[in-house]
Amino acid sequence: MQNFDFVKPATIAEAVKALNSGDAQALSGGQTLIATMKQGLAGAETLVSLTGIAEMKGVCQGDGGLHIGAATSHATVAREVATTYPALAKLAGGIGDPQVRNRGTVGGSLANNDPAACYPSGALASGATIVTDRREIAADDYFQGLFATALDEGEIITKVIFPIPEKAAYVKFEQPASRFALTGVFVAKFAGGVRVAVTGASNDGVFRWTEAEKALSANFSAAAISGLSVDAGNMISDLHGTAEYRANLVKVLTARAVTAA
Amino acid sequence: MPKDYGIGASSKRREDVRFLTGRGQYTDDLSIHGQAHAVMVRSNVAHGKIVSIDTSAAAAMPGVLAVFTGEDFKDVGGNPAGWLIKSRNGEPMREPKRPVLAHGKVRHVGDAYAAVIAETYEQAKAAAQQIADDAVIDELPAIIDMKAAAADASNRVHDEIPDNICFDWGWIEDNRAAVDAVFKSAPHITTLELVNNRLVPNAMEPRASIGEYFPGTGDYKLTTTSQNPHLTRLLVAAFVMGIPENKLTVVAPDVGGGFGSKIYHYGEEALVLAAAKKLGRAVRWTAERSESFLSDAHGRDHVTKIELACEKDGTFLAFRTETYANVGAYLSNFSTATPTFLHGTLMAGPYKVPHVYVNVKTIFTNTAPVDAYRGAGRPEATFSLERVIDKMCRELGLDQFEVRRKNFITPDMFPYTTPVGLAYDTGNYQATLAKAIEMADVAGFDKRAAASKAKGRLRGMGLSTWIEACGIAPSHLVGVLGSRVGLYDAATVRVNATGNISVMVGAHSHGQGHETVFPQIVAERLGVPESSVEIVHGDTSKIPFGMGSYGSRSLAVCGVAMNKAIDKIVAKGKKIAAHMLEASEGDITFEDGKFSVAGTDKAKTFGEIAFSAYVPHNYPLETLEPGLEETAFYDPANFTYPAGAYICEVELDPDTGKVDVVAFHCADDFGNIMNPMIVEGQVHGGVGQGIGQALLENTTYDENGQLLTGSFMDYAMPRASDVPFYNVDYSCQTPCTHNPLGVKGCGEAGAIGSPPAVVNAVIDALHRGGMTHVTHINMPVSPGRVWQAING
Numbered sequence A: 001m002q003n004f005d006f007v008k009p010a011t012i013a014e015a016v017k018a019l020n021s022g023d024a025q026a027l028s029g030g031q032t033l034i035a036t037m038k039q040g041l042a043g044a045e046t047l048v049s050l051t052g053i054a055e056m057k058g059v060c061q062g063d064g065g066l067h068i069g070a071a072t073s074h075a076t077v078a079r080e081v082a083t084t085y086p087a088l089a090k091l092a093g094g095i096g097d098p099q100v101r102n103r104g105t106v107g108g109s110l111a112n113n114d115p116a117a118c119y120p121s122g123a124l125a126s127g128a129t130i131v132t133d134r135r136e137i138a139a140d141d142y143f144q145g146l147f148a149t150a151l152d153e154g155e156i157i158t159k160v161i162f163p164i165p166e167k168a169a170y171v172k173f174e175q176p177a178s179r180f181a182l183t184g185v186f187v188a189k190f191a192g193g194v195r196v197a198v199t200g201a202s203n204d205g206v207f208r209w210t211e212a213e214k215a216l217s218a219n220f221s222a223a224a225i226s227g228l229s230v231d232a233g234n235m236i237s238d239l240h241g242t243a244e245y246r247a248n249l250v251k252v253l254t255a256r257a258v259t260a261a
Numbered sequence B: 001m002p003k004d005y006g007i008g009a010s011s012k013r014r015e016d017v018r019f020l021t022g023r024g025q026y027t028d029d030l031s032i033h034g035q036a037h038a039v040m041v042r043s044n045v046a047h048g049k050i051v052s053i054d055t056s057a058a059a060a061m062p063g064v065l066a067v068f069t070g071e072d073f074k075d076v077g078g079n080p081a082g083w084l085i086k087s088r089n090g091e092p093m094r095e096p097k098r099p100v101l102a103h104g105k106v107r108h109v110g111d112a113y114a115a116v117i118a119e120t121y122e123q124a125k126a127a128a129q130q131i132a133d134d135a136v137i138d139e140l141p142a143i144i145d146m147k148a149a150a151a152d153a154s155n156r157v158h159d160e161i162p163d164n165i166c167f168d169w170g171w172i173e174d175n176r177a178a179v180d181a182v183f184k185s186a187p188h189i190t191t192l193e194l195v196n197n198r199l200v201p202n203a204m205e206p207r208a209s210i211g212e213y214f215p216g217t218g219d220y221k222l223t224t225t226s227q228n229p230h231l232t233r234l235l236v237a238a239f240v241m242g243i244p245e246n247k248l249t250v251v252a253p254d255v256g257g258g259f260g261s262k263i264y265h266y267g268e269e270a271l272v273l274a275a276a277k278k279l280g281r282a283v284r285w286t287a288e289r290s291e292s293f294l295s296d297a298h299g300r301d302h303v304t305k306i307e308l309a310c311e312k313d314g315t316f317l318a319f320r321t322e323t324y325a326n327v328g329a330y331l332s333n334f335s336t337a338t339p340t341f342l343h344g345t346l347m348a349g350p351y352k353v354p355h356v357y358v359n360v361k362t363i364f365t366n367t368a369p370v371d372a373y374r375g376a377g378r379p380e381a382t383f384s385l386e387r388v389i390d391k392m393c394r395e396l397g398l399d400q401f402e403v404r405r406k407n408f409i410t411p412d413m414f415p416y417t418t419p420v421g422l423a424y425d426t427g428n429y430q431a432t433l434a435k436a437i438e439m440a441d442v443a444g445f446d447k448r449a450a451a452s453k454a455k456g457r458l459r460g461m462g463l464s465t466w467i468e469a470c471g472i473a474p475s476h477l478v479g480v481l482g483s484r485v486g487l488y489d490a491a492t493v494r495v496n497a498t499g500n501i502s503v504m505v506g507a508h509s510h511g512q513g514h515e516t517v518f519p520q521i522v523a524e525r526l527g528v529p530e531s532s533v534e535i536v537h538g539d540t541s542k543i544p545f546g547m548g549s550y551g552s553r554s555l556a557v558c559g560v561a562m563n564k565a566i567d568k569i570v571a572k573g574k575k576i577a578a579h580m581l582e583a584s585e586g587d588i589t590f591e592d593g594k595f596s597v598a599g600t601d602k603a604k605t606f607g608e609i610a611f612s613a614y615v616p617h618n619y620p621l622e623t624l625e626p627g628l629e630e631t632a633f634y635d636p637a638n639f640t641y642p643a644g645a646y647i648c649e650v651e652l653d654p655d656t657g658k659v660d661v662v663a664f665h666c667a668d669d670f671g672n673i674m675n676p677m678i679v680e681g682q683v684h685g686g687v688g689q690g691i692g693q694a695l696l697e698n699t700t701y702d703e704n705g706q707l708l709t710g711s712f713m714d715y716a717m718p719r720a721s722d723v724p725f726y727n728v729d730y731s732c733q734t735p736c737t738h739n740p741l742g743v744k745g746c747g748e749a750g751a752i753g754s755p756p757a758v759v760n761a762v763i764d765a766l767h768r769g770g771m772t773h774v775t776h777i778n779m780p781v782s783p784g785r786v787w788q789a790i791n792g
């Protein structure tokens, strides 16, 4: 790993300033970034830690739902939303291992947008709002493919607002080695309709399964999607599963999520 | 009441106190004054011609002390294969030189072709990257698929070997015609093509080595992660570097697991020694985890076609196999013995099958070397046998238990010579099978299956009745079969003047628990507390010339050598006691730590005798040397043959293909048991590895020879949640007949017996669910593969 400078600002403004001067990169839990730096695949002259910024940490109820600071750890989310949003708590509590959950953060996960990560499906199915240092981005506009998001250079997520559905569930089928999602499905039922977001499966990253949403909005039961089929055409195929297998998982896990919700 | 002391007690593992409190001293924990750091430059292509390696920029980088390439070692010896195999046509195997650093060509991703020594690790690493950037290596087509490699004479891993075949071995070639004849007329033949998946050993501690050179004496010292320091010394000194053995000390301190991968000598060991001499400084190297994936010797990797000829009632008539065994790019030290004499000789299993023929073609490919890994050849044999028997039972509608019973060698038939050349001394396969059936509550299976079905899951039960051969021996026989080493072991028992005891052993403990178990035997035999006995191992300057630990041999070979040395101690003690007690030697008895004159109350304690041996004031000096220290070497008369019956139960989710092992029952016959707790631990670990192989571990090279599973992100190791609470029994005991401890060895059993039990259970679950079109799924039986098999 190459040498770097480290700064730990106390406010969002200071962080943004540090990030926009020279070769700098945001560091949150470091669970992705540090590993990629060790492999020589990432690196910056300055790392700007976000975990010392009080206004970016913690969970509270507010306008539009749960406000979760971007630098809040998975473990904190799992604990704090256990009663207010159990499906999201389960998602956070199922990430990695205790070490990863105590360091990794919701903002880091959403900024990274790993195609096999869990949070993107939770945010997309919830219709979350990604709040940054300069604007608010709807989840539907935020995710733009593998590791790609709507964030601009030097822009940081400060918090995420999760509307709380009437019913929801996240079902993750683990990739046997990494235990990331081989495929994961988050189903959220709101008064206005059902949203179904799928991670781990598509070559385009997290996506909404709109056919299932339509069917489930009319009839929120596993039976409602039994007649649907998922096109394997754009699914990921790798040593852990073929495209057809992933297409199958999307449907099986969606049904299970509906039953669990 | 279970014993709390000596042989048969579950004495707590004394070494765990330091391991679990971070006080172990592993190679990488040692810090030597003035040490420099080595980093290897490894090929990122599978096959390539080295055009040039410009090291000038790297050599000028900050902190860089020296740079080595293959050129620097081209005149030293190659790392040899330890076993010469002859092909069916009588020709000796092809043995390409395995250099310290690749020279001329690189032959697998991870093949080291240069090394940098620098003041710090970071500096060495940066310079290594510079060399990788500056080296010109012309990529050649990678040779990955074994059958394609053997069929294509134009593309060669080693230019001098046209068909990439190391050898084509027949066992026993003279029996081939008779076996073929049986197949021509057999009432039923079952055929199965299967893959025994390649495994990455993944010891918790990566390989590490420190080289030192002492100019004052011309001595070298190598501290390294080895399972057998004397063997490593022999290889690095005599074969590779041309250093006299007496000028090299090899120390293997605490070693964090090996599973076979640390038996072998690797180029990094020679490199750090050469660098230490050149620089006059200690030079250290520790593998990164990704280097372990690329450069540790891998295990298994067989592609096999097995055929079983039988009567319609399931009576075995013959087995015939054809196996392609991958040796990777170079011959690692035991790589030629593993697919042959540790595999073909086990191909009769515990069965009285009259005819067996085994053919193994060993192929060079542009992949990491493959060698012995926990079980080494015997898991491959067991998997082939137990899978094809299971398939036969399904084809003929026969009961799997009944078929095993019908074909087992019966207790009255021992000693029993198999058609593949082994002489089983003792066993009782009926007993372990009956025990396993009882443990697994086979009678209650249908009820459990119904409960699973109610949850939408399919339940299956799989059986494996396995046998293995431990403690490879005797030396004169293995010599005839091509071994280039002897396979004895040695121990020195040194009774100190104050009565406590140091035992120097040739075996090496890297997790097994020798430091606990060996003292139990000494304590039992000499009537001293276990805590007064210390085991010394892993340092060639302290221990006698033993062969180390692998092949479940430590207790069955080295433990017996130690027991022989104890016999000598007792015999000498009797002589001393006879003198001190003024009795004749024949009247002295030794029991519970006391030498007594038979029929009297005259006695001397063990401590008094020891003291007298070192302070020989009242001592028969004219006829007896002072001191109480004895060494024994032991070369066993035969292998030992542990065997057992394993029953696995799985639940399978037909919608996702996920398999959960819900129960695993092991009924093993290990002969006499020295420490039940440690035996259970060994079985747990072995079965865990077997479940890993069966369900999770997948070493995949793509067609360009890139390792797709080069990290734990893609290489799935078994975790606690993947294994059930094991049900382990070792009460069926037929003690080994040719060693005085009656022990057989238990270290590899779990990994040998378990994979077929798991896969048989998966096939059983599918068949019970009506999916009888699935006759086999290759390991690892991953969810994706199961689902694909179900859905055609």
Ligand SMILES: Cc1cc2nc3c(=O)[nH]c(=O)nc-3n(C[C@H](O)[C@H](O)[C@H](O)COP(=O)(O)OP(=O)(O)OC[C@H]3O[C@@H](n4cnc5c(N)ncnc54)[C@H](O)[C@@H]3O)c2cc1C
Binding pocket: A025, A026, A027, A028, A029, A030, A031, A032, A033, A034, A050, A070, A071, A094, A095, A096, A097, A100, A103, A104, A105, A106, A107, A108, A109, A111, A112, A114, A116, A117, A118, A119, A151, A155, A156, A157, A158, A178, A179, A180, A181
């Ligand atoms: C062993 C292991 C297992 C894991 N298992 C799972 C799993 O099962 N499911 C899952 O979803 N994830 C898993 N992860 C990933 C984990 O959730 C990471 O924490 C997450 O992907 C990154 O979060 P972080 O806070 O660590 O971010 P960092 O590593 O610090 O940063 C990641 C990237 O995001 C950028 N970044 C960080 N914060 C912000 C911000 N607020 N605004 C803008 N950019 C930002 C950084 O610059 C960097 O590019 C696992 C990780 C490990 C190591």
